[in-house]
Amino acid sequence: MTILFALISFAALREFVTLTHSRRSDHWVLLGMFGIIIPFQYWLVWTAWYGLFTIFIPVYCFLLMPAITALHGDTERFLERVSAQQWAVMISVYCVSHVPALLTLDVPGFEGRSLLLIAFLIITVQGSDVLQYIFGKLFGRHLMSPKVSPSKTWEGLVGGLATSSLLGALLSFLTPFSLLQAAGVAFIxxxxxxxxxxxxxxxxxxxxxxxxxxxxxxxGGMMDRADSLVFAAPIFFHTVRYFWT
Incomplete structure (x- = not known):
């Protein structure tokens, strides 16, 4: 599972990098993103080194990446390039790596079944995407952010969240959560x-x-399929860790 999501991160990061502006002076940073950051982040997941896993990218990598770029002396669109690199690593690697990190959680009475937490997360989040689309098509009248996503409506969001919360409650048997807890965690x-x-x-x-x-x-690409997990996985991981371990 860890290797699978490392490959997903690799594909997603590649897609992100190809869409953003870079210069020759960024090549060492880009090489480090693929050759060092991805393997090391997922090695931290593999070894369950929680303390370093949570800060390696947002602290050490975020400080070192712009420093390496600055050492090359290329300041053209510097802030734009650095921001794109950091955000690429954040959503493609850091956030996605929280999915297999669920396997490292030690939930009392739930030992050996952490894989079911991944199943619960993916089924509810991806199911919510489908349900929001269905409710939007059937009842959508008020656009939420037409310039960003013309298909998203308030009716679709409300209907999708309500039914996906119910779906989470129905899947509570897969988790260490009670019926209401599963609905609440799924909603978040x-x-x-x-x-x-x-x-x-x-x-x-x-x-x-x-x-x-x-x-x-x-x-579309890998990120088109995984974009919902990007924000959901870290919040789900830390919610489970803080309240159930």
């Missing part, structure tokens, strides 16, 4: 999933593209 994860998809759409609009890539015929 799906709300964050919605925000993740909205942010991903905003980035695509900013770059003038419809899809992140063409990895999956008719469905």
């Amino acid at each position: 994860a799906c709300l964050m999933g919605f925000l993740g998809g909205l942010v991903a759409s905003a980035i695509k609009r900013d770059q003038g593209v419809k899809d992140w890539g063409h990895l999956i015929e008719g469905h």
Whole structure:
């Protein structure tokens, strides 16, 4: 599972990098993103080194990456390039790595079944995407952010969150949560999933593209499939860790 999501991060990071501006002086940073940051972050997941796993990218990498770029003396669009690199690593690697990190959680009475937490997260968040689309098509009248995502409506959001929370409650048998706890956790994860998809759409609009890539015929790239998990996974992980371990 850890290797699988490392490969997903690799594909997603590649898609992000190809959409953003870079210069020759960024090549060492880009090489480090693929050759060092991804393997090391997922090694930290593999070894369950929580203390370093949570700060390696947002502290050490975020400080070192712009420093390496600055050492090359290339200041053209410096802030834009550095910000794009940091945000690429944040959503493609750091956030996504929280999915397999669920396997490292030691929930009393739930030993050996952490894989079911991943199943619960993916089913509810991805299910919420589908349900929001269905409710939007059936009842959507009020657009939420037409310039960012013309298909998202308030009716779709409310209907999708309500039914995905119910779905979470029905799947409570997969988790250490009670019925109400499962509904609440699913609601939070799906709300964050919605925000993740909205942010991903905003980035695509900013770059003038419809899809992140063409990895999956008719469905865009890897990030088009994983954008909801980007915001949902870290919040779900830390919610479970703080309240159930």
